[in-house]
Amino acid sequence: MKEVKVFNTELNSGFKEALTKVVYSFDSLEGGVGKRNIIKIIYVEGVNLNIKAFKVPNVVNSIVYNFFRKSKAQRSFEYANKLITLGIGTPKPIAYYEFKSVFGFKKSFYISEQLECDMTYRELTKDFTIPDYDNILRAFTRFTYKLHENGVNFLDHSPGNTLIKKNDDSYDFFLVDLNRMQFGPMDFETRIKNFARLTIHKSMVEIMSDEYAKCSGEDYKKIFNLMWSETEAFQNKYHRKRRWKKRLKF
Template sequence: MLKYEIHPDYPETEEIIPILQETFSNSGTTIYKIRNEVKIIDFNGKKLCIKSFGKPNIINYFVYSFIRASKAKRSYKNSLTFLKHGISTPQPLGYAEYYNKKGFLVNSYYISIYEEHDFTMEEVFQKQTADKVSIIKQFAEFVYEKIHKQGFLHLDFGGNNILVKNNNGLYEFSIIDLNRLKSNKNISVKEGLYNLKRLNGEPDDIALLSRSYAEIKGSDPNKAILLSARFRDNYHRNRDFRRWFFKPIKKFFMVK
């Protein structure tokens, strides 16, 4: 069984749905593949970015089939929400969900326009990017003014999920991987800094980001730097432990 939704402004996208699984398997360029796979595929004159979500573990196999919206559907809906609030994200085109005869979700895809960009925030933090200080300061302003001030928390807010374009020294940021999004009307400095804990970079760069964010909020920048460092240390420590502890369990419970 197939369920899908196509953006009403892009009805031609529906043409790929009957051949989506075959097209994804046999064509395109893979730009990411770990648990999920992301491909750039040229279709009907458009450069599409299609994400195939990996097989869930046995618990999520049930949850995504009968209780909670699939990651593909949430990616589509959350992207529409971001655009509605003036937050840049690649144009969403639709999603597709494939179910077996028993009604269990076996595969899902999110489809968007591929967005050209100069680099990601991961590259800004990990390399000696020209104009790094200005980029980080502008990014801090973007996060507060566009995302946190409007009450949104991106729960997978890592550097590779932030695309950057250079417009003559004014940097434009576009957010991807939106299947996990939380709304919170009033986001405190503490919550905002906690939301940035996944960003990896040199201590001085992260300190600059934390300081800039706090100053925009009118808070103590020194406290923000210390708080941010603690959040990041705890996050990485907990992440490493979870990977070590849950890896064999996840392998056992993965749907075959």
């Protein structure tokens, strides 16, 4: 079994050794959340770490990841470092591990520092009585505009993938689940389509459209019409896919 280990340059040899022991014994450690990918929060040398074990890929993808494409763990690590250089929040990347055999790609792990937050964007879609709700949603929209201005197209820009921390009278935002991103200039349609997965509520789309219009100088109606259209299209596609899955089960 061939292994690849890549660490944050700040780590000392003792920490690396302790972390490696944890990764090797990951399956036997208690706890863990997730179905496809498993996340466990584990203390290593006094640091609270978020260790994500990616699901072993199918036969086709095991060949792809072995020879042609970077693994999800490697992309997560590299994208996290790139976000940090751009001044965009994400939990501090620590390391990634890959395990391969002659038959293909096996397990991989992405490790970052555990970041405690006050909420995720998902709470905003469920509870409209959250204190300072409007300001949080507008601050999130400005954060998304910053992503776009820096050429970051976060393809998994969905409710559970932005952590929110209150910082006195302002809010800080941190992206997680980073393995699907594109980098480069984004046209208007691509920018607005990036909001499509975030909510089913028209009232939220109205607020985000209004704030994005203020940030970008584009017309509010133009933004709202496209954002709502893309939101509806995503929801229709999502529910159509679920219906087909249910039919296939029977």
